Amino acid sequence: MVLLSRRKKATIDPDILALSKIVGTKSILHHKEDLLSYDCDGFTIHKAMPKAVIFPKNTEEVSAAVKYCASHNIPFLARGAGTGLSGGAIPLNNEVIISLVKMKNLLSVDYENRKAVVQPGFVNLKLTNSISHKGYYYAPDPSSQYVCTIGGNVAENAGGAHCLKYGVTTNHILGLEVVLPDGEVIEISPNGVLDTPGYDILGILTGSEGTLGIVTKITVRILKNPESKKTVLAYFDRVEDGSHAVSDIISAGIIPAALEMMDQTAIEGVEAGAFPVGHPPDIEALLLIEVDGITEGIAEQIEQILTVCENHHVRDVKVARDEEERGRWWANRKTGFGAMGAISPDYLVQDGVIPRSKLPEVLKEIRNISKEYNLRIANIFHAGDGNLHPLILFDSRIEGETEKALLAGTACLKACADAGGSITGEHGVGIEKKEEMRFIFSDEELEAQTSIRDVFNPHNLLNQGKLFPTPSRCMDIKKVVNETSLTKST
Amino acid sequence: MDELLIEGPLTELANRFGNITPHIRYPETEDEVAMILQEANKNGKKLAIVSGGTKLGYGGIKPNYDFTLSLKKLTGIVEHTAGDMTVTVKPGTTMQNLQQFLKQHNQMVPLDPAHSSASTIGGVVSANESGPKRLKYGAARDHVIGMRIVYPDGKIIRTGGKVVKNVAGYDMNKLFIGAMGTLGVITEITLKLRPLPKHSSTVTLSVQEDALNDLKSFIIRIQDSTIEPVSLELINPTLSKSLFHKDEYHLIIALEDVKKAVLFQEDWIDENKPTEAMMNVLEQPEDFWTRFNELTPNSQNDFHDTTSGVMKVGTANMGVFPLLQECDRLNLEGNVQILAHAGVGHGLSTIIVSGQPENVVQWIRYIQAFSEEYGGYGIVKHLPFELREQLEVWGQQKGSFSLMRGIKQKIDPKNTLNEQRFIGGI
Numbered sequence: 001m002v003l004l005s006r007r008k009k010a011t012i013d014p015d016i017l018a019l020s021k022i023v024g025t026k027s028i029l030h031h032k033e034d035l036l037s038y039d040c041d042g043f044t045i046h047k048a049m050p051k052a053v054i055f056p057k058n059t060e061e062v063s064a065a066v067k068y069c070a071s072h073n074i075p076f077l078a079r080g081a082g083t084g085l086s087g088g089a090i091p092l093n094n095e096v097i098i099s100l101v102k103m104k105n106l107l108s109v110d111y112e113n114r115k116a117v118v119q120p121g122f123v124n125l126k127l128t129n130s131i132s133h134k135g136y137y138y139a140p141d142p143s144s145q146y147v148c149t150i151g152g153n154v155a156e157n158a159g160g161a162h163c164l165k166y167g168v169t170t171n172h173i174l175g176l177e178v179v180l181p182d183g184e185v186i187e188i189s190p191n192g193v194l195d196t197p198g199y200d201i202l203g204i205l206t207g208s209e210g211t212l213g214i215v216t217k218i219t220v221r222i223l224k225n226p227e228s229k230k231t232v233l234a235y236f237d238r239v240e241d242g243s244h245a246v247s248d249i250i251s252a253g254i255i256p257a258a259l260e261m262m263d264q265t266a267i268e269g270v271e272a273g274a275f276p277v278g279h280p281p282d283i284e285a286l287l288l289i290e291v292d293g294i295t296e297g298i299a300e301q302i303e304q305i306l307t308v309c310e311n312h313h314v315r316d317v318k319v320a321r322d323e324e325e326r327g328r329w330w331a332n333r334k335t336g337f338g339a340m341g342a343i344s345p346d347y348l349v350q351d352g353v354i355p356r357s358k359l360p361e362v363l364k365e366i367r368n369i370s371k372e373y374n375l376r377i378a379n380i381f382h383a384g385d386g387n388l389h390p391l392i393l394f395d396s397r398i399e400g401e402t403e404k405a406l407l408a409g410t411a412c413l414k415a416c417a418d419a420g421g422s423i424t425g426e427h428g429v430g431i432e433k434k435e436e437m438r439f440i441f442s443d444e445e446l447e448a449q450t451s452i453r454d455v456f457n458p459h460n461l462l463n464q465g466k467l468f469p470t471p472s473r474c475m476d477i478k479k480v481v482n483e484t485s486l487t488k489s490t
Numbered sequence: 491m492d493e494l495l496i497e498g499p500l501t502e503l504a505n506r507f508g509n510i511t512p513h514i515r516y517p518e519t520e521d522e523v524a525m526i527l528q529e530a531n532k533n534g535k536k537l538a539i540v541s542g543g544t545k546l547g548y549g550g551i552k553p554n555y556d557f558t559l560s561l562k563k564l565t566g567i568v569e570h571t572a573g574d575m576t577v578t579v580k581p582g583t584t585m586q587n588l589q590q591f592l593k594q595h596n597q598m599v600p601l602d603p604a605h606s607s608a609s610t611i612g613g614v615v616s617a618n619e620s621g622p623k624r625l626k627y628g629a630a631r632d633h634v635i636g637m638r639i640v641y642p643d644g645k646i647i648r649t650g651g652k653v654v655k656n657v658a659g660y661d662m663n664k665l666f667i668g669a670m671g672t673l674g675v676i677t678e679i680t681l682k683l684r685p686l687p688k689h690s691s692t693v694t695l696s697v698q699e700d701a702l703n704d705l706k707s708f709i710i711r712i713q714d715s716t717i718e719p720v721s722l723e724l725i726n727p728t729l730s731k732s733l734f735h736k737d738e739y740h741l742i743i744a745l746e747d748v749k750k751a752v753l754f755q756e757d758w759i760d761e762n763k764p765t766e767a768m769m770n771v772l773e774q775p776e777d778f779w780t781r782f783n784e785l786t787p788n789s790q791n792d793f794h795d796t797t798s799g800v801m802k803v804g805t806a807n808m809g810v811f812p813l814l815q816e817c818d819r820l821n822l823e824g825n826v827q828i829l830a831h832a833g834v835g836h837g838l839s840t841i842i843v844s845g846q847p848e849n850v851v852q853w854i855r856y857i858q859a860f861s862e863e864y865g866g867y868g869i870v871k872h873l874p875f876e877l878r879e880q881l882e883v884w885g886q887q888k889g890s891f892s893l894m895r896g897i898k899q900k901i902d903p904k905n906t907l908n909e910q911r912f913i914g915g916i
Contacts, residue, residue, distance in 0.1 A: 114835075167628070188889075198890065297750055420651075422657075427657075467659065
């Protein structure tokens with residue numbers, strides 16, 4: 001990151017001066033060329049310029065900056081690593097961006113009581129890496145975990161491949177320190193004690209996409225590594241067989257730690273990407289299944305899984321021989337979105353959820369959408385919990401194709417909503433799916449939610465224009481830049 | 491929709507515990523709930539909400555309400571798709587009936603709160619109740635994925651959805667879980683399910699007080715080891731006496747997995763347990779847990795002459811050791827009896843204080859202060875009305891209280907529902 005050390009020239013904007021006093025002149029960006037990389041996050045279709053970006057070093061600075069913005073009617077928002085896929089950190093209203101990347105420390109680990117305290121800018125995977133020598137880990141594992149921050153995870157209630165068994169971020173947050181939109185600092189269950197009396201403020205803040213407060217300290221639950229992990233890879237000639245195998249594994253009373261699926265187009269992408277593993281190009285679906293727990297109990301579950309796959313005409317099924325092979329299979333899966341860049345100039349990631357039992361029919365519907373819009377759609381998804389990620393492949397250089405891709409994405413979400421599902425399982429609503437909120441919520445239900453926002457954020461200066469539909473739809477479509485470079489950066 | 495006026499026992503119940511009135515209305519549909527609320531809200535009436543009626547002694551310092559709305563007739567399964575591992579149920583359904591229904595499909599709601607035969611899913615969710623299995627499975631807040639709520643003005647709001655993973659909009663479920671019925675009336679709940687364990691076992695280890703530190707070290711070893719207990723419940727000697735006829739500390743370890751893995755864990759415990767500990771693998775674990783489930787008095791069964799108060803205390807996981815030891819010290823003081831069990835892996839303890847009313851109040855207050863000193867809290871889950879008035883049953887209010895008051899004012903500005911039932915009189 002380039003900070004403002006080379007420019008000493010005073011600025012005439014009094015807000016910039018005031019904010020510089022709070023965070024220091026080396027911790028503020030306000031020249032246009034420095035602000036360019038903050039005009040969007042992982043959702044690159046919409047861009048807007050911030051007024052400034054500040055990098056507070058502690059809670060007091062966050063609070064002081066927020067107080068300044070609030071009293072001067074300046075819109076502001078918080079940002080972590082900027083990997084969000086729904087546009088939650090895009091400064092639609094020329095916001096002051098409060099970047100939390102300098103608040104990146106692991107403050108404490110308490111193994112006896114199974115908790116850790118981190119600052120919001122602490123990177124997700126670093127937590128697991130910091131405690132793995134004692135056999136512990138932090139469970140939520142979004143694909144971007146090597147770069148995304150835990151503060152961002154709280155804002156988005158991030159999930160990941162392993163949340164089928166272990167739950168999403170909200171199930172692992174024990175306490176928070178929060179700067180409210182008026183600058184007041186509150187602590188909720190600072191000692192990480194469960195069920196603090198009163199309404200579940202932790203629960204409502206988690207997943208509020210940065211619209212209710214700015215998290216400055218997080219107490220999380222840490223878990224002990226399971227004794228054993230076994231990973232199975234299964235290839236199916238027909239996508240229906242793969243879908244039915246998913247249902248039967250769950251019905252057999254097995255809760256795999258992860259149960260992932262990819263279709264033929266997705267396989268083409270990951271095999272052309274940075275981590276190919278040699279999946280056959282002519283299968284319609286593959287399943288990546290991981291079971292973990294006590295060694296003595298694993299073999300029996302693997303046997304059952306293999307039987308289920310065979311009952312559904314699996315072409316080939318194998319168990320990872322060692323950690324190296326398991327790691328390669330997972331690298332291939334976790335970099336799946338970015339790998340689409342190898343087979344398409346641009347792509348759009350969607351994030352619908354459906355009841356697991358509706359998998360075959362919704363996949364069929366997505367194939368119809370693909371035909372209707374004449375765009376290829378790859379499917380990479382968390383099959384175990386019905387969380388689909390249709391990746392719509394397009395070429396923004398072709399006139400009108402970006403618009404078409406957006407419409408196809410909306411159609412996929414409509415299909416999920418119509419099947420009794422949701423429009424987002426882990427990426428959040430942001431600005432991307434604001435309008436699609438109407439697929440699942442009535443006006444009264446949306447109003448019930450915005451009235452809660454009014455309690456926390458009455459002047460709506462914090463992250464304005466996110467999460468909820470606006471009366472009239474206005475979309476500024478710009479070029480999609482794929483995230484390949486980001487995803488390959490490890 | 492019946493409208494009943496019952497005298498006699500109900501009046502007695504109302505007098506003893508509050509949070510209910512002799513005048514009760516029993517809506518049979520969500521629309522009827524909406525009608526009742528809309529009208530009450532318009533006319534400034536104050537309602538008490540009740541479901542199974544086991545928690546009348548839990549919170550609440552308002553002496554009377556205009557009438558009570560009971561969810562007793564809103565019962566039954568609305569929808570169950572075995573393959574999706576979700577169930578939608580009406581709030582008045584008892585935990586036992588819900589679990590029995592799911593058992594036919596080899597599934598369960600992984601919640602084991604007290605009084606499962608009388609307590610209802612609506613009440614359990616409204617109080618965010620959990621039991622010993624919370625260590626592995628979590629609480630109501632971890633399992634509820636969607637609800638239908640009638641707001642105080644009668645409008646019907648859906649929160650969450652019917653899929654197991656969902657981040658669309660605010661996680662509104664969380665507002666109503668544990669809100670003690672102060673924000674809306676729950677008319678439908680959708681929960682995530684788990685498969686019934688293929689095998690289960692319950693192991694007890696007993697030690698005398700002087701070996702309690704060894705037991706603590708052993709628990710830390712369990713946590714650092716690869717075994718995965720479903721519960722680690724520590725029982726104080728007074729309670730052990732009534733459960734096991736033995737005046738010692740007991741650690742109850744529940745195990746659930748495929749048989750081989752359960753047996754492996756039993757062996758591991760046997761090999762690694764403290765030398766002073768006596769180990770016992772229960773022969774009838776289900777009978778034990780049924781008895782355990784009915785340990786605490788509740789407002790449906792507590793009409794004894796002795797006064798009993800039930801507390802829920804939250805501390806850090808290992809904070810349960812000083813807490814239980816303190817309880818035993820108080821037992822020696824002699825003027826109350828204290829039974830206690832504590833979840834070592836999650837830090838939630840249940841403490842039953844029995845004796846003369848003034849002593850019960852005195853020691854509840856003491857345990858509250860003790861818990862707060864250790865960075866936790868102590869709330870009163872069950873106590874007669876007149877004694878609740880003498881206490882802060884929800885403990886100290888914290889920094890986020892102004893937000894809580896703001897939420898109550900926003901959703902229920904006229905205080906139509908369960909007024910003064912919850913923390914800080916909200």
